Amino acid sequence: MTDPVTVAERDPGDIPDFDHARAEAAVRELLLAIGEDPDREGLLETPARVARAYAETTAGLRMRAEDVLTTTFDLGHGEMVLVRDIELWSMCEHHLVPFTGVAHVGYIPAESGKITGISKLARLVDVYAQRPQVQERLTTQIVESLMRILDARGAVVVIEAEHLCMTMRGVRKAGARTITSAVRGTMLTDQATRAEAMALIHGTTR
Numbered sequence: 001m002t003d004p005v006t007v008a009e010r011d012p013g014d015i016p017d018f019d020h021a022r023a024e025a026a027v028r029e030l031l032l033a034i035g036e037d038p039d040r041e042g043l044l045e046t047p048a049r050v051a052r053a054y055a056e057t058t059a060g061l062r063m064r065a066e067d068v069l070t071t072t073f074d075l076g077h078g079e080m081v082l083v084r085d086i087e088l089w090s091m092c093e094h095h096l097v098p099f100t101g102v103a104h105v106g107y108i109p110a111e112s113g114k115i116t117g118i119s120k121l122a123r124l125v126d127v128y129a130q131r132p133q134v135q136e137r138l139t140t141q142i143v144e145s146l147m148r149i150l151d152a153r154g155a156v157v158v159i160e161a162e163h164l165c166m167t168m169r170g171v172r173k174a175g176a177r178t179i180t181s182a183v184r185g186t187m188l189t190d191q192a193t194r195a196e197a198m199a200l201i202h203g204t205t206r
């Protein structure tokens with residue numbers, strides 16, 4: 001069995017194109033399995049619709065963080081950049097139902113002042129969110145991309161999310177939020193920097 005991290009780190013070039021026919025056949029089977037009639041009028045287009053929806057919500061599998069953090073400029077800005085409350089939709093890999101919430105993404109640029117456009121931080125979140133995931137791995141992959149691709153001196157990612165697998169089924173605890181964080185580089189080693197990031201994330205600074 002391949003371990004979950006290896007699966008997540010597969011090169012998109014090694015992942016076959018989304019197989020619509022196969023996905024449609026699987027949805028039809030699922031409808032049969034639950035006792036539905038996939039040939040009744042309301043369900044006729046459902047396998048195709050679900051296949052398209054899955055193609056969309058797993059599109060990140062075929063994307064590279066490197067392709068998203070492309071626009072970089074040297075502003076000579078060496079101070080922290082942090083985008084808070086980036087909306088997040090992902091899919092729990094255990095139940096294939098959504099988890100949703102916000103990501104807070106911050107980094108301290110390289111000495112050279114190499115920074116990226118702020119929208120690219122939100123795009124980076126989507127690259128790793130749009131695939132079967134666990135919240136911990138999602139958090140780690142984002143922070144490590146910032147360190148690797150931007151040569152950031154430090155980076156922090158905090159994700160707060162509600163998992164529908166805990167809400168609509170199973171333990172049924174609506175409103176429970178799971179918080180994960182990953183901190184790297186000077187954000188980890190420099191106490192004041194880390195405290196500043198956390199204050200920004202929690203909105204306790206102006």
Ligand SMILES: Nc1nc2c(ncn2[C@@H]2O[C@H](COP(=O)(O)OP(=O)(O)OP(=O)(O)O)[C@@H](O)[C@H]2O)c(=O)[nH]1
Binds near residue numbers: 134136163165166170
């Ligand atoms: N650590 C972690 N766990 C998750 C995440 N998403 C879902 N889970 C958990 O994965 C676990 C899977 O547990 P299992 O016992 O195999 O599955 P299950 O019988 O459906 O479990 P219940 O959800 O408790 O009914 C559950 O406890 C989920 O809450 C995630 O992102 N991170």
Ligand SMILES: [Zn+2]
Binds near residue numbers: 092093095096165166
């Ligand atoms: Zn789940």
